[in-house]
Amino acid sequence: MADFFKNIVGGGSTTTSSAAPAASADSDFADFADAPSPVPVPFEPSAATTFGAAPTGRPYTKWYNIHERYSLSDFRGEGIILIIIGVIFTLHFIGARRNRAKARAWIKAHGSILASEFAVVGFGAASTPDQEPEKMIKAKSLFEYATYATGRQNVAFMDLKLTLQKRFNPVMNFIETAMGFFIDSVSAPEDSVDVTIYPFDGKEAQIVPSIPGAAELRSKDAKSAFDGFVWAIVNKDKMKQLREERYDLSITFTKDNTKLPIWTTVMSESAEITETFLTNELADAIKQAGDLFDFLIISDQPVDKPKKMDETIPRKRILLRYRLPSSDNYEGLAPLLAYTLRLPDQLATAAHFRPEVLRKVRAVRDEAVRQIQKAAEEEKAEERQAERDRARKAKRDAELNALDAKAQKRYLEKEREKEMRKSSKKQTMRA
Incomplete structure (x- = not known):
């Protein structure tokens, strides 16, 4: 028994030592019997892989270098998008700069004319001889520039607007040009100047504030008033469009004049008005x-046909429009603007016509007033008739509700017979 436990506890080494020769005797495991445990070999970067290599102790791989993973051909789509964006921004910058240059060139050419005619030009303080022209005009958008002037005898104020092509958006500019070429009702984009002058017309006391220095203007009410009329000189290329778009020009008649170039015509209500102006x-x-x-x-x-009585009140004004040359040379256009700014003086002096002329001028206006009054009376008559019909229907419904079923049937039969008699009488009268 003791030998048994001895073999179990203390005989382990004997068993192991005796098993080793048996294992060594096995030829299948002879190559691996004394093999050492595997140990990793430390990485030593060479000179060829030092540049751009991974951190020490890691094997080199190209995923650490983005310039080896990608080439320029992989970013072709992004490159095209960036080029398009760059072209758009470049054209936008050039177009906006070109519009600013045109507005600056215009105000430099006409700033002295405006300053000589008005006490205040622009949106700031009073104008002075040494005022910078650029401060006389204000950009409302990339294609609209405006200025304002006041402080002149016979003129309440003047609005001036420059409308330029949308050079900052070539795509939209091309679309508008194409539409203007194929559609007659659409105007092609162009560079133009719109001048609107509002005369006092005897209303200095209502417009000029009660401040020192304004008494002289308020004392000349009667001298600035003049008769109302419609008169125009237009380019024949614009005549049809203006007659269709403007009610005031639609009431005039057209006649050429030997004083004017062949491509212009006069639109007037009276030949005497043409001879005067x-x-x-x-x-x-x-x-x-x-x-x-x-x-x-x-x-x-008004520009639009009046539909209400308050729209027929005369509102006198002078309007001038011309297009800007591409060369920014305004020598030929300056006399036209200067003459237009002095027109209120001529109106206050000469726009007092004979009763025969005024009677003819007022006939059209009186007819417009009569048409508006007639339309208003017809509208009121329709409203009164609708009110009577509603009252009659309410009375009929009340009478029917107060009757029993048989009485309602008799009521409806009498009503039907009455309608039949009316219809037959109408047919007899027509025959």
């Missing part, structure tokens, strides 16, 4: 402007 100086100014001239309008009527 078509001077040789004005004709010469239009000739110098050339075909860039669009129109010069003196009007007391």
